[in-house]
Amino acid sequence: xxxxxxxxxxxxxxxxxxxxRAAARAGWDVFGASDATVADPRVEPSVAAALERAARxxxxxxxxxxLPAVDEVLRLVATHAPDCLLxxxxxxxxxxxxxxxxxxxxxxxxxxHPMAGRSASGWDAGSADLFDGAAWVVTTEEETSPKAWxxxxxxxxxxxxxxxxxxxxxxxxxxxxxxxxxxxLAAVLAATGADGGSLALSLAAGSFTxxxxxxxxxxxxxxxxCEGNRGPLLDAVDDALGRLGAARGSLASTGGLAATVRAGHxxxxxxxxxxxxxxxxxxxxxxxxxxxxxxxDLGTAGGRVLRLEDDxxxxxxxx
Amino acid sequence: xxxxxxxxxxxxxxxxxxxxRAAARAGWDVFGASDATVADPRVEPSVAAALERAARxxxxxxxxxxLPAVDEVLRLVATHAPDCLLxxxxxxxxxxxxxxxxxxxxxxxxxxHPMAGRSASGWDAGSADLFDGAAWVVTTEEETSPKAWxxxxxxxxxxxxxxxxxxxxxxxxxxxxxxxxxxxLAAVLAATGADGGSLALSLAAGSFTxxxxxxxxxxxxxxxxCEGNRGPLLDAVDDALGRLGAARGSLASTGGLAATVRAGHxxxxxxxxxxxxxxxxxxxxxxxxxxxxxxxDLGTAGGRVLRLEDDxxxxxxxx
Numbered sequence: 001x002x003x004x005x006x007x008x009x010x011x012x013x014x015x016x017x018x019x020x021r022a023a024a025r026a027g028w029d030v031f032g033a034s035d036a037t038v039a040d041p042r043v044e045p046s047v048a049a050a051l052e053r054a055a056r057x058x059x060x061x062x063x064x065x066x067l068p069a070v071d072e073v074l075r076l077v078a079t080h081a082p083d084c085l086l087x088x089x090x091x092x093x094x095x096x097x098x099x100x101x102x103x104x105x106x107x108x109x110x111x112x113h114p115m116a117g118r119s120a121s122g123w124d125a126g127s128a129d130l131f132d133g134a135a136w137v138v139t140t141e142e143e144t145s146p147k148a149w150x151x152x153x154x155x156x157x158x159x160x161x162x163x164x165x166x167x168x169x170x171x172x173x174x175x176x177x178x179x180x181x182x183x184x185l186a187a188v189l190a191a192t193g194a195d196g197g198s199l200a201l202s203l204a205a206g207s208f209t210x211x212x213x214x215x216x217x218x219x220x221x222x223x224x225x226c227e228g229n230r231g232p233l234l235d236a237v238d239d240a241l242g243r244l245g246a247a248r249g250s251l252a253s254t255g256g257l258a259a260t261v262r263a264g265h266x267x268x269x270x271x272x273x274x275x276x277x278x279x280x281x282x283x284x285x286x287x288x289x290x291x292x293x294x295x296x297d298l299g300t301a302g303g304r305v306l307r308l309e310d311d312x313x314x315x316x317x318x319x
Numbered sequence: 320x321x322x323x324x325x326x327x328x329x330x331x332x333x334x335x336x337x338x339x340r341a342a343a344r345a346g347w348d349v350f351g352a353s354d355a356t357v358a359d360p361r362v363e364p365s366v367a368a369a370l371e372r373a374a375r376x377x378x379x380x381x382x383x384x385x386l387p388a389v390d391e392v393l394r395l396v397a398t399h400a401p402d403c404l405l406x407x408x409x410x411x412x413x414x415x416x417x418x419x420x421x422x423x424x425x426x427x428x429x430x431x432h433p434m435a436g437r438s439a440s441g442w443d444a445g446s447a448d449l450f451d452g453a454a455w456v457v458t459t460e461e462e463t464s465p466k467a468w469x470x471x472x473x474x475x476x477x478x479x480x481x482x483x484x485x486x487x488x489x490x491x492x493x494x495x496x497x498x499x500x501x502x503x504l505a506a507v508l509a510a511t512g513a514d515g516g517s518l519a520l521s522l523a524a525g526s527f528t529x530x531x532x533x534x535x536x537x538x539x540x541x542x543x544x545c546e547g548n549r550g551p552l553l554d555a556v557d558d559a560l561g562r563l564g565a566a567r568g569s570l571a572s573t574g575g576l577a578a579t580v581r582a583g584h585x586x587x588x589x590x591x592x593x594x595x596x597x598x599x600x601x602x603x604x605x606x607x608x609x610x611x612x613x614x615x616d617l618g619t620a621g622g623r624v625l626r627l628e629d630d631x632x633x634x635x636x637x638x
Contacts, residue, residue, distance in 0.1 A: 115522050115523075115524040116524060116525075117524065117525060117526075118525070134524065135521055135522050135524070137522065164518070164521060164522060166518060170518060171522075173515065173519075174515045174516075174518050174519035174522050175519075175522060177511055177512045177514065177515040177519050178512045178515065178519050178520070178522055178523040178524075178526070178527040179522075179523075179524070179526050179527065181508065181511060181512070182508055182512075182526035182527050182529075182530040183526055183580070184563070184566055184576070184579065184580075185504050185507070185508055185530060185563070186526070186530060186583060186587075187562075187566075187579050187580050187582065187583025187584070187586075188504070188559050188562045188563050188566070188579070188583065189500065189501055189504055189559070189583075190582075190583040190584075190586035190587045190590070191562055191579075191582040191583050191585075191586045192496055192500060192555060192558045192559045192562060193496045193497045193500070193501075193586065193590070194585075194586035194589050194590065195496065195558060196492065196493045196496040196497060197493075197619070197621075198593060198619065198620055198621030198637070199483070199485060199489060199493050199618055199619050199620075199621065200492075200493035200494075200496050200497045201497070201589060201590045201593045201621060202454060202483060202593060202618075202621040202622075202623070203434050203454050203456065203483060203490075203493050203494060203497055203498075204434075204497040204498075204590060205434040205435060205436065205453065205454070205497075205498070206435075206436060206437070206532075206533070207436075207497070207498050207501035207502055207505070207533045208497040208498065208501050208590075209590070210501075210529045210530070210532050210533070211501040211504060211505060211529070211530050211533075212583070212586070212587050212590070213525075213529050214525070214526045214529070214530075215580075215583045215584050215586070215587035216584075216587055216591070217584075218584075219577070219580045219581050219584045222576075222580045222584075223575075223576055223577060223580050226570075226576050226580070227570070227574055227575060227576055230570060230574050233570065234567070234570055234571055236511060237563065237566065237567045237570065238567070239511045239514060240507050240508070240511045240563065241560070241563055241564060241567060243506075243507045243510055243511060244503070244504070244507050244556065244559065244560055244563065245560060247503055247506075247507070247556065248553065248556045248557070248560060251545075251546070251549060251552065251553055251556065252553055255546055255549050256542075256546060257503070257541075257542055257545050257546055258538070258542060260503065260506050260507070260510075261502070261503075261506050261534075261538045261541045261542050261545070262538050263506065263509075263510040264505060264506025264507065264508075264509040264510050264531070264534040265506070265509075265534050265535075265536075265537075265538045265541075266510075266513075267506075267509035267510045267512065267513035267531070267534070268505075268509045268531050268534035268535055270513050270520060271509070271512070271513065271520045271523055271527075271528075271531070272535070274517060274520045274521060299518055299521075300516070300517065300518050301517055301518075302517030302518065302520060302521040303521075304521070318517070
């Protein structure tokens with residue numbers, strides 16, 4: 001599906017660099033810019049130059065920088081490309097939406113977040129197939145610009161992903177539990193394991209290495225992600241502390257861990273069941289005034305948008 | 320390295336079934352028995368029959384049952400094969416050593432624990448290569464029978480593993496941190512994630528799926544392992560609660576998680592450094608009265624025994 005408009009990616013690390021390559025794979029006209037030096041003919045000499053080109057060519061602009069850099073890039077967007085359709089691939093959505101509201105109150109913006117990654121970072125770690133089959137959140141609020149929403153969805157689908165429509169708030173609460181908390185628990189596990197010295201590290205096998213894998217990521221990236229989602233992450237950490245404390249109490253008093261382990265097993269099974277579920281395709285008429293509500297319900301139920309057919313979004317609802 | 324003595328494996332689940340296959344691959348004469356029905360010509364009709372054959376053939380007996388079944392199997396060993404050399408592959412070592420002392424006070428016993436596994440369980444999930452390159456603890460106490468120690472080491476090496484010599488106490492403290500705590504944290508993570516509903520599970524990507532993988536294991540096996548190491552696991556859980564609570568406090572008060580994430584990153588790096596370290600080969604004379612002390616020091620330093628050459632153990636010490 002070739003886009004009618006070019007794509008301008010600001011920030012060319014693992015995610016931005018992969019978005020640029022994946023959209024190019026789908027036949028899109030792509031260019032971008034990065035603070036880091038990237039030797040690629042599609043890279044403009046500066047962020048300002050890339051945004052000026054985006055304004056000339058009416059490109060879709062994608063912010064692909066860590067959260068702490070978003071505000072400064074938005075300042076440049078407001079200066080050089082204030083009328084472009086705008087999306088992003090930052091790992092939290094409410095803080096980005098707030099920054100967009102401040103810097104570009106009239107922006108046509110829909111937030112995005114592809115749920116894919118790897119421990120390696122930077123342009124060289126990227127690849128065109130990083131998003132194939134992955135979930136890609138596109139924020140779907142009452143006030144979201146339909147044009148920006150459609151552009152963000154087209155980008156996600158072109159990159160090989162499936163779109164999960166939801167609000168920024170629900171996104172941030174969900175990723176606190178399934179992305180940010182896992183990073184914190186991995187940090188706690190790694191440090192507690194290493195406190196056992198070389199003997200413990202020498203004995204570490206699958207459960208430790210899997211559980212700490214994401215700690216191979218550069219700390220700055222983990223910090224930008226986790227610290228940027230402070231409120232929802234606090235809620236998730238409190239839940240985890242409650243559960244771990246209950247396990248501790250039960251182990252100390254009765255020696256039993258059945259409630260903890262069975263709940264964990266059932267939860268993992270619920271994840272596997274959702275992953276393996278059969279899906280029913282449902283068409284959603286995007287001209288319907290309640291289309292965005294229907295789309296959000298699809299996301300809440302674990303469903304995804306598979307493709308667009310003119311003014312219809314084809315959703316997949318797990319059975 | 321073919322053994323002078325046959326191998327009798329009691330319990331033919333994932334680990335026992337893999338030990339039987341791996342030793343057979345090395346040319347050992349193997350047989351075994353299991354409560355579960357296993358259709359294999361090397362399987363005796365009952366545990367008692369297998370142990371009677373072990374006594375007749377002077378086999379090395381390996382206990383490969385979950386901890387809760389150890390005592391009953393030891394009772395059968397005391398009845399049918401009290402003079403055989405004895406080892407085990409159970410995931411905790413002090414409780415097994417205590418049970419051996421009670422049931423078979425004169426046993427020539429050295430405990431064992433191969434650090435390998437997978438989420439699937441049972442005979443059918445086993446394979447001859449499960450232990451290739453893995454660490455395999457052999458308990459090396461002052462009072463350990465040198466004959467039983469050598470037999471357990473020969474078995475581990477024949478199965479393709481590398482031997483980590485240490486005490487039961489140090490083993491149990493280490494695995495609480497790098498095996499049992501990871502299972503508990505995986506349970507907590509899975510349940511906290513599933514509390515986010517289908518939306519959260521639909522967004523779950525690498526960090527959640529890696530961090531919860533071990534919850535695919537049958538709960539009974541996780542419980543037998545974790546509950547059997549109560550004291551050391553309590554210590555590890557308390558350390559983890561302290562670290563997670565500190566992260567919570569820091570996130571709530573300053574919004575920062577740098578100390579937690581950097582410690583986690585450094586700990587993961589320490590694990591990777593040990594895994595990738597160059598090794599110096601050191602010969603350890605097993606006729607030296609202080610050989611076991613030297614071997615334990617090797618284990619404490621993250622080293623392993625690679626092979627036996629007559630009365631010399633060849634250790635690998637990380638640089």
